[in-house]
Amino acid sequence: MNRVTASLLLENLLDRVEQDSDTGKWRLGTLSAKERAAIELAVAVLGEEFGVDVPDDVSVLKSTVVVVPPVAQAVPPNETATVAEMPNGPKVVLNVRSLDQTSVDNLGVTLCLDFGTAMSKAFAMQGDERPIELALGVRGGANGYPVDSTLFITDDGLIVFGPQAVALSAQVVESGRARFDSPKARLSMGEPGDIEKIYVGADINPTTTPISEGELITLYLGYLTGLAVAELEAQGYSRYTSRRFARPCWSDDRNRWAEPLLRRMLAQAQILADTFDGRWQSGIPVVEAKMALSKLRELATFPDYLLDQGIPEPVAAAASLMLRDEAQREIFMVVDVGAGTTDFGVFLLQNNPDKDVCLTRIIPGTIEYLPQAGNLVDDLLKFYVLDLEGIDSASAEGKHNKAYLDSRIRIYKETLFRDGVVEVILANHSRVVVDREDFLKSSRVQNFGQRLKDKLEKVLDVVGDGYLDLLERTDLKVVLTGGGASLPMVSDLAKGVVEVRGRKIMRKPTPVVPAWIEETYPQFSSQYPQLAVAIGGAAPELPEQAASFADFKGLSVQTYA
Structure with missing residues (x-):
């Protein structure tokens, strides 16, 4: 083990030390083999330096010297760069140009980042008439608008992203090596906690530089942000454009943990996007990425001004399909078929353009997912x-x-x-x-198709009787989105009659592609189901998410205040 690796391991180990609130003593959980080796190295070196006997079972070279890098001070917002160095390691310059300002450029332009499980997308709108297409796949070296949500660390310690990660990992598929796939799933299905302290295994990271799940997610978001803002710049817009981000309809408990975390990571991602601008496709060395992440944590502030609201994915997906220039009160179901999960949700849309009212309400208990897609x-x-x-x-x-x-x-x-x-x-x-x-x-x-149908019926079975009565009279609009929206067993979910507690409810599919896209921007049509969340999330006006109520009381009684 070299001194650079040992110092990083010890620094991360110290980060995990916690003080017991009852006894006042310091506690540390389980040590990895690498962390133990780092401690042994420190004991050996310090023991030799100060004439202390070193235990025989400490198997390190006595001639090795450990130099712990100094902790740098936070960089004031008016500085454009901060420098970090590691002994015998790379010099890392964080580009913090985004901190030179406190408000966004390109007023009237809204970017939406859709951080997907298998594929990530982005879209921007200027006002309500001019879409700005962002071909992340092409920018990333492949084709199309989406880009793969994955990264791969090569055996020689280079982190590659997107299509490069897919291509290089395929060359070593028989070696037991793995990509860091579906990073969003860690936020959606992993145990809430400090993911900065959960380190990936050797199948993902073959180097001796430890790196955590949280760090890899932040790096991927830096890559995603870098592609999106490079596309904006190529069309004459600033990198520092207001942006929304799509998020799943997490439970309240998960959302309290995951949304602030995702927001912070996206703010940090802009600094990484600027720091590694022009280098993402060729890959970033692990040690350099680690140093950049370490210095990033020392900053006093991030470009939070860039971030607008987080938009629930079903609301974003339905916005461009459901809204019309007339009064509406409709119940709709969103079925979002991604790579790892199929997400369900039932919503009530209240839209009255004359009164400038546009609200969506989640019908309680209907947010469900099937861990198959x-x-x-x-x-x-x-x-x-x-x-x-x-x-x-x-x-x-x-x-x-x-x-x-x-x-x-x-x-x-x-x-x-x-x-x-x-x-x-x-x-x-x-x-x-x-x-x-x-x-x-x-x-x-056939079994997979049946599980999809069973989940849809389970979701509808928790809907209140008043909502079901309304559905029996007005039909259920079904919005199919995601990369798997066109699969035959998914298309079947939006067809025919489903019986729920004695009510026969007709399901009607919304158009797969809205008319305004097909008529004006046909180049988006084929990939619209994958882009629906990003396009809807970039719309200037979105339905406001209003309070949920257990049931609908009827057309003659006021249900909502």
């Missing part, structure tokens, strides 16, 4: 291909082929559902032809 269909297709070829998925050959298909299966799936048939090539170069209708009839796919 687009990624499951990828897995089901892999199993189906192996079954057709007669390969046991649990065998060594089966595992090898599943790993081989990991980087290609999404393209095969998209081709299958678009063309009706696809030829899949396995690791042994054999070719398997898959027919869409046969795949949809397979038992595993």
Whole structure:
């Protein structure tokens, strides 16, 4: 272990020391093997320096010298950079130009960042008439508007992001190495806590520089922000544009933890975006990224002025599809089919343009998710291909082929559902032809479709009787969004009659693409389901989220104050 690594490990270890409120003593939980080695190194070096006997079981080189980097002072907002150095390490200059001002540029322009589980997106609007398309995928070196929500640390310690992470990780798929995938899921489904102190394992981080889940999420958000503001600049706008961010409809308890954390990370992300501007595609060395993150935490302030409100994803997704220039009172369900989860929510929309009233209310108890979505269909297709070829998925050959298909299966799936048939090539170069209708009839796919239907019925079953009476008279509008919105088993959720506690409720799909997009900006049409949250979140006027009430009392009685 070198002195740079040891000093970082000891610094992180000290961060975890807590004082017991009852005894006043200091406590520390479990140590990792690397942290123990760092302590042993410190004991050996200090013992040699001051003539103290070193225990025989401390297995370090006595000639090694530990130099702990000095703690720098916070940088005043009027300075444009701060410098951090590590012994024998890189010099890191934080670009804090965003702190030179306290208000946004580009008045009238709103950016929305949609930090997605599998793919992340961004969109901007100038006023209510001019959309500003942000092709993050193209900017990131791939194609299209979305960019992969992933990063990968190479064996030589380089952090790469998005499509580069996917490509490089595919080259070492058999080595046991893993990407840091779906970073948003850590906020949505992980245990609330200090994720700055939860370090990823060696399968994700093969280096001796420790790095935490929180640090990797912040780095990814720096990458995402960097792509978005670079796209803005390319079209003549400032990097320092007001921005909203989409967030899941978390429970109140989770939201109290996750939304402030996400807001802070997004403010820090602008500084990282400026610091590593022009370097994201070539990758950032782990040690340099770690030093930048360490210096970032020492700043006295962040560019919080850039951040507007966090928008619940279903509200953002429905905004551009549901709102009309006439009075409305409608109940709608949003089904957002991402990579890892399928999210459900039922809302009441109250819109009266004449009175300048536009409100959405969550119907209590209807925010639910199924921990299965687009990624499951990828897995089901892999199993189906192996079954057709007669390969046991649990065998060594089966595992090898599943790993081989990991980087290609999404393209095969998209081709299958678009063309009706696809030829899949396995690791042994054999070719398997898959027919869409046969795949949809397979038992595993049928079971997934049934779980989606069961979840939809469970969500509606908690709706109050007054709401159900209104739905029976007015129908249920179903908004399908996300990358999996076009899957056949998802499309079925917006069709036909569903019976709930004796009421027969007709489900009607909203248009997959709003008319104003198809007529004026047809280039967005094919990817609109993935962009719906970002487009809706960038709209100048959004429905205000109002208080929820347990039930609807009827058309002749005032339900809401």
